[in-house]
Amino acid sequence: MKQPHNLKVNIPSKTAYSYDIIIGEELLSKADDLVKRYSKAQKFLIVTNETIARLYKDSLNIENAIWLVLKDGEEYKNFETLKQMIDACVENRLERQDCLIAFGGGVIGDMTGFAAASYMRGIDFIQIPTTLLAQVDSSVGGKVAINHEHGKNLIGAFYQPKVVIIDTNVLKTLDLRQLKTGLAEVLKYAFIEKSCGYEKDFGLYEFLKQNRQKIFALDSAVVSELIYMCCTLKACVVSKDETEKGLRAILNLGHTFAHTIENLTNYTVYTHGEAVATGMKMAFKLSLLKTFIDDEYYNKACELIDEYDLILPMQDFDKEKFYDEMFLDKKAQGGKVRFVLPKRLYEVEITSDVTKEQVFGVL
Secondary structure: OOOOEEEEEEEOOOOOEEEEEEEEOOOHHHHHHHHHHHOOOOOEEEEEEHHHHHHHOOOOOOOOEEEEEEOOOHHHOOHHHHHHHHHHHHHOOOOOOOEEEEEEOHHHHHHHHHHHHHHHHOOEEEEEEOOHHHHHHHOOOOEEEEEEOOEEEEEEEEOOOOEEEEEHHHHHHOOHHHHHHHHHHHHHHHHHHHHOOOOOOOOHHHHHHHOHHHHHOOOHHHHHHHHHHHHHHHHHHHHHOOOOOOHHHHHHOOHHHHHHHHHHOOOOOOOHHHHHHHHHHHHHHHHHHOOOOOHHHHHHHHHHHHHOOOOOOOOOOOHHHHHHHHOOOOOOEOOEOOEEEEEEOOEEEEEOOOOHHHHHHHO
8 A cells, every 4th residue: 555645734824833744545544543643632523414323433543522413414504504514512521722623525525614613712623535626626725614605615715624534445436426526626637737836746637638548437546646737736725825815816716607507597407617617618719609619629638538538518607696696606806706717727716897798709
């Protein structure tokens, strides 16, 4: 078995706060040692969902741990579930030195992090992500939140974990649709790689072109390398802009469209990745309409998204309603929607210079 990858996320704005991301196989069996290396808690509240509890509750053995098992699904990412989590902290008398552990996908990670940030004004929080989407994206960077009926992740905070423990073996129980939803975020990194400012060029686009079959087969070496590259790029961006005042917004390529799609369908029709993949195609189309990119790059990008078969047929949306809903996006500023748009090969730019007619042209 290969040695785990270990990389660090540095947050200079928080008095040089940093934390590790550990990527490897069979890390669940070592979780007790790893968790206690990073937190001095007396009590650990593990927050998970019904699916993960059924599959892995016996595999994650942490001493002094209490389990809270929630319903599974984006539709439960709300105030009611947040209250359920805070109630569990109170009932089990968690104190300030204690710790919440998010054991699940992006929904569990986001909600657990927000509960940890809120309870007693902040207790320890550890991420053990179980989906590809969470492993490459949502578990890293400290964005924690719940949804509001008018927008995704509208209520939340920036609150960094103590450590992120990524066991690639848990991906073997992901169904194909959930694997693809994570791959949409992976492809996003290929299209923004040169804008992340990392010193090394991974060539992620070519890696994805050359290794598609191995990725879908969950080849351990290839998948570990893929997660490592994505986490490295995200860590680089987060270290420069923790609270999304500027650069970090590039991580939202396709998400302005995607969040609107999800919200208008009540999070019940498309997975986040399906919405993001569609949103990326829309962003590329908008970029093409604005002549930021040429046909060659537009076709090249769409070809990669199509090769990974990430998109379900989209329903027809009322264009006026869709456009109005976009103004609730968290990147909106000064009454204008900001878009992350491809500008050059594997580079993006943030702009609000987009007309209503151009958005309609994409829809």
